[in-house]
Amino acid sequence: MAAILGVDDEVVEKVCEEISEVVVAANYNCPGQLVISGSIAGIDAACAKLTELGAKRALKLPVGGAFHSPLMEPARVELEAAINATLFKSPICAVYQNVDAKPQTNPEVIKKNLIAQLTAPVRWTQTVKNMLADGVNSFVEVGPGKVLQGLVKKVDRNVEAVSA
Amino acid sequence: MKAYVFPGQGAQFVGMGKDLYDNSALAKEMFEKANEILGFRITDLMFSGTEEDLKQTKVTQPAIFLHSVILAKTLGDSFKPEAVAGHSLGEFSALVSAGAMNFEDGLKLVSQRALECRKLAR
Numbered sequence: 071m072a073a074i075l076g077v078d079d080e081v082v083e084k085v086c087e088e089i090s091e092v093v094v095a096a097n098y099n100c101p102g103q104l105v106i107s108g109s110i111a112g113i114d115a116a117c118a119k120l121t122e123l124g125a126k127r128a129l130k131l132p133v134g135g136a137f138h139s140p141l142m143e144p145a146r147v148e149l150e151a152a153i154n155a156t157l158f159k160s161p162i163c164a165v166y167q168n169v170d171a172k173p174q175t176n177p178e179v180i181k182k183n184l185i186a187q188l189t190a191p192v193r194w195t196q197t198v199k200n201m202l203a204d205g206v207n208s209f210v211e212v213g214p215g216k217v218l219q220g221l222v223k224k225v226d227r228n229v230e231a232v233s234a
Numbered sequence: 235m236k237a238y239v240f241p242g243q244g245a246q247f248v249g250m251g252k253d254l255y256d257n258s259a260l261a262k263e264m265f266e267k268a269n270e271i272l273g274f275r276i277t278d279l280m281f282s283g284t285e286e287d288l289k290q291t292k293v294t295q296p297a298i299f300l301h302s303v304i305l306a307k308t309l310g311d312s313f314k315p316e317a318v319a320g321h322s323l324g325e326f327s328a329l330v331s332a333g334a335m336n337f338e339d340g341l342k343l344v345s346q347r348a349l350e351c352r353k354l355a356r
Contacts (some may be wrong), residue, residue, distance in 0.1 A: 097322070133243060134291060134355045137322065145350035152346050156339045161332035166319040173317065180334055187325060188347070192242075197319050205235040206317055212238050212309075212331065213302035215245035218321060222239070234238070234305055 071096060071107045071133050072117050076126030079104055079195075082116075085123070089115045096138035097192040100224035105131065107139035138191055146188040153185050171196035173204065198225045210234050238313070240302045240320035240327035243295060246288045251301045252281040254308060264304045264337065271341055272296060291355065295323050295348035296341060302327035303337060323347070 074082050079095065082104045086093045093112030097105035106116055117128035136142060158181050164173030167183040171193040174180055198221065201209075209231040211218045219231040254261040255277060269275045279287045280297050287293055302324065306313050313331070320328035323344065330340035 131244075132289070134289075135351050136354070137243075137351065142351070142354065145347070145354055148350045149343070149347055152343055156335060156343060158329075158335050159333060161318070161329065161334040163315045163332055164317050165325075165328055165332055165334065166317060168320075168322065168325055177334065180329065184325065184329070187322070192322050194321055201237050201317055201319065204317070206237040208236045210236060210238045211241065212306050213241045213245060213298060213324070213327065214247055214250045215241055217245055218239045218241050218324075234309060 071105050071131045071135075071137065072113050073099075073103065073105050073127070073129045073131060074117075074120050074125050075129070076102055077104070077120055077123065078102075081123060082106065082120065085116055085119050086112075089119070091115060092136075092139060092141055094139050095191050098195040099192075100195055100198075100221040103221075103224070107136045108141065109136065138187075138189065140189055142188045146185065149188060150185045153181055156181075166197045166201060168192040168194070168197070171200050173200070194221060195225065198222050202226055202229065208232075235316045236314065237317040237319065238306070238315040238328070238331065239318070240324035240331070241298060242320065242322035242324040243291075243298065246294050246297055248280075248283060248285060248288060250280050250297065251277070251304065254301075254304055255281065258308045261304045261308050264307065265300065267338070268296070268300050268341055271338060272345055276300065291352045292345075292348045295351075296344050298323060299327050299330075299341065299344045303330050303340065306331040307337075 093108030
């Protein structure tokens with residue numbers, strides 16, 4: 071995977087489409103920050119092209135896997151069986167899922183979206199935008215680090231974003 | 235309106251979750267249950283392992299999930315989300331914290347996800 075900084079999402083998408091090796095937009099993190107995923111040759115080719123097109127940075131990430139790309143299909147199939155065998159209930163509030171960034175409460179749809187997640191992009195930018203549009207005015211990050219607070223602030227620098 | 239958001243891979247650091255383990259009986263109980271389910275002491279790697287230990291996908295993904303879910307649990311009644319979302323792996327933490335599945339099932343799925351991803355590592 072590689073983080074591409076300072077290029078519009080559409081440009082990154084187009085470059086990925088034009089490369090014959092496997093490489094796709096994998097994490098839409100915030101405006102101007104998109105992570106791509108795919109084969110090593112695909113990532114190398116996309117990074118070279120995007121640098122040429124004026125990307126501020128094309129930074130390869132040491133994550134050891136092509137997450138959220140078609141190369142994860144075998145893992146998706148294995149996980150699908152496990153998710154289908156797990157009991158899901160209606161959550162206490164809407165869950166905005168990565169695959170479509172929309173609020174969801176139906177357990178069957180939640181399962182389907184969770185299965186699709188491993189080979190589909192994380193639509194985080196759109197998730198934050200949709201939450202703001204739906205009335206969210208305070209974000210609390212639960213877990214290690216402050217990465218998500220930073221991403222939220224890139225979408226709306228005036229919104230409250232804190233650690234739990 | 236308050237939203238709770240849950241991080242994904244990349245947020246890990248050595249020492250993560252140790253405060254929770256030391257200061258909350260509930261957190262300690264959940265961490266010990268996780269060690270049992272996983273079949274190895276992930277808490278040792280989280281609290282006093284090396285950066286390299288934590289960077290292995292099979293450790294990273296459950297470690298972040300556990301830190302998030304247990305932290306949310308210790309918030310007790312003050313955890314009142316009106317919306318949740320999680321980044322990549324964090325979606326599992328969000329789903330467990332919002333009650334869409336239980337802690338044990340969530341951990342098992344995250345652990346399996348990590349192992350399946352590792353098979354495809356290069």
